[in-house]
Amino acid sequence: MTWRALSADWLKIRGKGLWFLVFLGPVGLIAMQGVNFGLRYDYLREQYRADLWGGLLRNVSDFVPVALYLGGTLVCSLIANIEHQTSSWKQLLALPISRTAVFMSKLLICLMLLVVSCLLLSAGSVILGLLLGFGTQPIPYADILRIGFASYAAALPVIVLQLWLSLSSRNQTLPVSMGMTLSLLSLFSVYLSEWIPLSWPSLAWNAGRPWLFSGAGLLLGALVLLPGALHFARKDVN
Known part of the structure; x- marks a missing residue:
């Protein structure tokens, strides 16, 4: 059933601006670093001369958590709005497809x-x-x-939570506002405890054992998924 719902959702996202967002994040991030290195080329090349690729990746990695949180927020909101704006939840959930399959389909698309x-x-x-x-x-x-x-895996708890909130409410103000706030706070994640999930995408690149934070993100993401799917399966939708 999930596969049927997934096939239908692939058709629904056409012309909704989602692919534009998919390209905008990485292209914008690479372009920003292109300008950064272009303006300070001699200085940065000298600074990273022992490991030029490592220097480039360190500069890129500083903004990956922001891009993941903000991009994930907008993608989740747009996916949910496909149903919210057309008021098609009742028709969709009246089909012989379980609500859990519908939730999982939206999550997989995201x-x-x-x-x-x-x-x-x-x-x-x-x-x-x-x-x-x-x-x-x-x-x-x-x-x-x-x-x-690595950062993507670590950011999964927030991405799953964003989809849960976006699907549960017709008004997208709360999930979008929360996502934007978290993306801005992630710029200061270096000052947060490693026990706070918001810092995990950054630690998944910078920590001594980065795989621990990617693994923790996968595990917590699965744990957030369970109540999210159960809540969606029981919630009345309009």
Whole structure:
């Protein structure tokens, strides 16, 4: 049943601006670092001369949590609004598909779109590094993939929570406001305790054992998913 709902949701997102957001995040982030390195090229190249790719990735990684939280918030809200704006929840839930399948379909759409963003971020990092002349050093493909996906795994609790809130309320003010606030606070996550999930996307790149925070994000995301799916299955929708 989830597959049927997923197929229908893929058709629904066409022309809704979601793909624009998927490309905007990574392209904007890479463009920002292109300007950063372009304006300070000689200084930064000298500063990172021992590890040019590492220097580029460290600069990119500072803004990955913000992009994930903000992008995840907007994607979740737009996915939920497809049903909210057309008042089609009753018709959708009257179909012979369980509410849990509907919830999981929306979640999978959101997660897959963000996976595409992470892939674009990795590809963009390689292209930017080559344009900056860093090809003289070996390309760290593992780190380039990790820069997006490690933080992505760590951000899953907030992404799942955002979808839960977005699907549960026709008024998107609360989930969008909360998502924007969390994305701004993530800029200061270095000052937060490692026990606070908001800091996990940053720690998934910078910590001594980053895999712990990616794993914690996956686990807590699954735990948030359970009450979210149960609440959606029992909630009256308009």
